[in-house]
Amino acid sequence: MPSNDQILSGDNFLEDTSHSLPPLSFIIGRLRLRQIALLTALDEQGSLHKAAEVMCMTQPAATKALHELETSFGITLFDRSSRGIEATELGRCVIRYARLIQSDLGNLREELTDIMNGQGGRLAVGTIMGAVPILLTRALAKLRSLQPELSIEIFEETSTKQLQLLDEGRLDVVIGRPTVSLQPHLYDYTVLREEPICIVAGSNHPLAQARDVSLHELGRQSWVLYTANAPLRVLVEHEFRQAGVMLPKNVIETSSTFVATSLLQDSEMVAVMPLDIAHFFAAKGILCILPTHLKSKMEPYGVVWRKNVTLSSAGKMFVSILGQQNAMA
Incomplete structure (x- = not known):
């Protein structure tokens, strides 16, 4: 030194x-x-x-x-x-x-030029995947109607990565879970929504018309799994352990929902997915939700921002809209 x-x-x-x-x-x-x-x-x-x-x-x-x-x-x-x-x-x-x-x-x-010209500035938002189809899209549509000149950037990432970007000042607000941080006290947090999960498969999967699908049956299937230590991967592993069923070894690992969905469409594989995401794809006939009861639950997520940091007017408006949209959902 x-x-x-x-x-x-x-x-x-x-x-x-x-x-x-x-x-x-x-x-x-x-x-x-x-x-x-x-x-x-x-x-x-x-x-x-x-x-x-x-x-x-x-x-x-x-x-x-x-x-x-x-x-x-x-x-x-x-x-x-x-x-x-x-x-x-x-x-x-x-x-x-x-x-x-x-x-x-x-x-x-x-951004300074935009604000000086009354064009609203910029808002950078981080979000977890499960919040996108309903909560985020509706809140953004409302925000755009109120501030059409506002520049908005969306980052879909894990809560851990989002909090890092929030700490660096690259995000204004985050839709995620502050509890993944070693210092959750550094953030203000408003709970928004539970995140139910489900098991999904391609719409033509042999189990698509079944009335009940057990974990023992799923243990015999090929899986698309999230990468190690991802919350959904940990949850699936916990479900199989609780049921006394060996986790399938015939798996493809990915952190991409798009990759997982594409694989499910063209194979007889299954995967775990947030329910709101699954409903989005099921409504379009891309996936089906298998009738499997899962005991484990994901921790609720919410809107997060740095404590003692004053949000911009656009940030405050977005947080308010999220609360209103969540109450209506």
Whole structure:
């Protein structure tokens, strides 16, 4: 670990081989947006001279800015040679995030412009799969009718991934479960809906017309299962253990509902699915819901946002609409 003097001076930090980086406060205090732009210019141009021209800088100024960047991180970002300049593995990582920063700044400018022009701004919403067919689509339709100029982004992900994006400020609100977090107290949470589950198959499956399908019968079927540790996978495994039935070994694993549905259509496989999703596909004749009683239940989900963070007017409106739509469902 470098000494405080090394951190303060920065110049010796590139020589450190302890595989430690400076504190985040040190990096933030030294990093400049113009340096971020230089990073991407260097990556695109492949030479300091050309990057300096693009940035309207002198080559010595570009060289100095790159040195300051490398000092800020304490690592070498580019290899220099007679052929030009090429990003190191660590440099490529920093460049990737530099592009994200530039993209976010562009989005910030657009959103500020929209708000100034009375066009409503932007709302980024994360959602679990089970909330999409009924709760989310109805709430979004209502929100669009009230704020037609609002830009809306939807991210379908697991609750764990959504909370990560929420913490990073990339999502405004989440429809999911805050209990998957190690620090659920960091979030405000309003319960919206239970999430019943069911067993589904293709509409032409041999069991489609059965009056009752037991887990013992399902144990003899081929399955499409969610990947290990996914909540629906854990639930299926629990159901089979409780019934004393071996979990089928003839399985295909996927985290994609689209893949699962496609496989079910063209095979005699079965799968577990949230009931609202299953009803959506069953109404279109794509899947059928098998008459199997499951004892296990998914934890209710709700709308989540960061505690002590003031939601935008669009965010507050969306949360309110979700509550109203849920009461009507």
